[in-house]
Amino acid sequence: MKNGPWMFLSAQRRAGTSACACLCLLIFVFSAAAFAGDAPNWSLLDPFQRTMTRADFQLRLDRVFSPGGAFQKFLAQDGDGVAVFDDEQHQQRLYHLQFATDTRRVVKRTFKTLEDLPALKNPPDKPLRGLRIVLDPGHIGGEFARMEERFFKMNNGPAEQEAVQNLIVARLLAARLQRAGATVLFTKNDFKPVTDTNPEQFRELAGKYVQENIAMRPDVRALGELAREAFLLDATRKRMELEFYRNAELRARAALVNERLRPDLTLCIHFNAASDGDRPAPDNRLMVMIHGCYTPDSVDTPQRKFDLLWKLLENSHPTELAAADAISRVMGADMKLPPEPVRFGPNSTAVGNNPYLCARNVIANRLYHGPVVYLEPYYQNNPTTYARLLAGDYDGERAFDGQHLRSIFREYADAVAHGVIEFYARHTLAAPAGR
Numbered sequence: 001m002k003n004g005p006w007m008f009l010s011a012q013r014r015a016g017t018s019a020c021a022c023l024c025l026l027i028f029v030f031s032a033a034a035f036a037g038d039a040p041n042w043s044l045l046d047p048f049q050r051t052m053t054r055a056d057f058q059l060r061l062d063r064v065f066s067p068g069g070a071f072q073k074f075l076a077q078d079g080d081g082v083a084v085f086d087d088e089q090h091q092q093r094l095y096h097l098q099f100a101t102d103t104r105r106v107v108k109r110t111f112k113t114l115e116d117l118p119a120l121k122n123p124p125d126k127p128l129r130g131l132r133i134v135l136d137p138g139h140i141g142g143e144f145a146r147m148e149e150r151f152f153k154m155n156n157g158p159a160e161q162e163a164v165q166n167l168i169v170a171r172l173l174a175a176r177l178q179r180a181g182a183t184v185l186f187t188k189n190d191f192k193p194v195t196d197t198n199p200e201q202f203r204e205l206a207g208k209y210v211q212e213n214i215a216m217r218p219d220v221r222a223l224g225e226l227a228r229e230a231f232l233l234d235a236t237r238k239r240m241e242l243e244f245y246r247n248a249e250l251r252a253r254a255a256l257v258n259e260r261l262r263p264d265l266t267l268c269i270h271f272n273a274a275s276d277g278d279r280p281a282p283d284n285r286l287m288v289m290i291h292g293c294y295t296p297d298s299v300d301t302p303q304r305k306f307d308l309l310w311k312l313l314e315n316s317h318p319t320e321l322a323a324a325d326a327i328s329r330v331m332g333a334d335m336k337l338p339p340e341p342v343r344f345g346p347n348s349t350a351v352g353n354n355p356y357l358c359a360r361n362v363i364a365n366r367l368y369h370g371p372v373v374y375l376e377p378y379y380q381n382n383p384t385t386y387a388r389l390l391a392g393d394y395d396g397e398r399a400f401d402g403q404h405l406r407s408i409f410r411e412y413a414d415a416v417a418h419g420v421i422e423f424y425a426r427h428t429l430a431a432p433a434g435r
């Protein structure tokens with residue numbers, strides 16, 4: 001491993017992260033293969049028949065879900081709806097969706113949309129009463145932190161685990177949201193995996209992946225025989241671990257969210273990191289993600305086409321966008337964090353005329369039903385942030401680089417709670433008496 005002023009105790013750089021790549025966002029890269037063999041149950045989309053107009057469907061697709069046109073190639077519009085095909089030649093039909101006309105059907109959802117919120121008629125001190133909010137602290141941590149490549153240190157200083165930081169924030173945030181009346185639920189509240197699988201179970205799948213995707217690479221074929229054997233064993237082990245801590249873990253969390261927790265809003269809690277060679281991040285920024293922006297390689301299987309249609313038709317987008325817009329603006333102001341530099345590409349698109357926000361297709365916000373807001377403030381490899389993370393949670397203020405600063409965890413939790421409360425209060429409070 002290269003010795004730099006900061007490093008993740010992993011082969012992070014071998015993964016080829018470029019300048020300012022967000023490490024948490026690597027999630028989407030690895031998600032394709034995991035679901036490739038699954039056959040979706042298309043009848044699960046039947047409740048959404050005739051619930052969305054053609055114009056709404058097309059606009060949502062073009063602006064948010066498939067702004068690059070990747071998914072539209074598999075669609076054929078007809079008189080009353082649209083046919084979805086597995087191939088661009090439109091030979092293998094997967095599903096037919098009928099659009100709503102003037103007699104739009106109402107679908108029963110597990111989450112409250114913007115239109116449902118005014119019925120809560122909440123008192124001013126309990127704007128979140130009647131709402132179920134899931135906190136999803138990112139990564140497993142503990143004994144799995146090194147495997148997950150979320151084990152971080154700068155300048156040979158002490159190591160910190162992102163899972164620890166995320167969990168501290170989640171616990172502080174839970175208390176704040178509960179005080180405002182919310183029912184708060186956790187996907188996890190310790191350092192145990194939610195999945196009951198283990199890496200060994202994925203040996204065969206990982207071996208197949210490595211043979212098909214890595215073994216044939218010219219740089220790997222150019223290795224000497226023993227070096228190549230060792231390289232492929234290492235690559236297989238890494239892939240087994242990835243299938244466990246990323247794909248299986250997030251699928252298990254999704255099953256928990258979708259089948260048992262059934263939230264009105266899910267908040268995915270992370271800390272960001274900037275990758276810019278060996279240089280520490282000079283400042284801190286905020287990025288908040290909502291779901292969308294499928295690329296050609298993320299609509300290449302029936303399962304992934306199904307996932308896109310589910311998220312589009314469940315119609316969580318307007319509520320998700322409104323929540324993310326409000327929360328990100330409050331976080332930016334309260335935490336004094338500027339947005340990340342604009343770097344939209346094929347897998348990230350601007351939404352909502354808000355510089356903090358982007359639409360991106362990551363496993364969590366694809367598999368979790370209902371509105372999901374994915375938070376990525378700070379850079380762990382900013383020297384002041386690193387020192388604040390190592391300081392842990394504390395009362396009052398402490399000095400860092402000549403500035404008197406609060407606990408970074410309270411700063412984060414307070415800002416998110418402020419944003420969530422401000423957002424819901426706009427919609428849930430009962431009108432004052434006499435009006």
Ligand SMILES: [Zn+2]
Pocket residue numbers: 024138139162270271
């Ligand atoms: Zn993370």
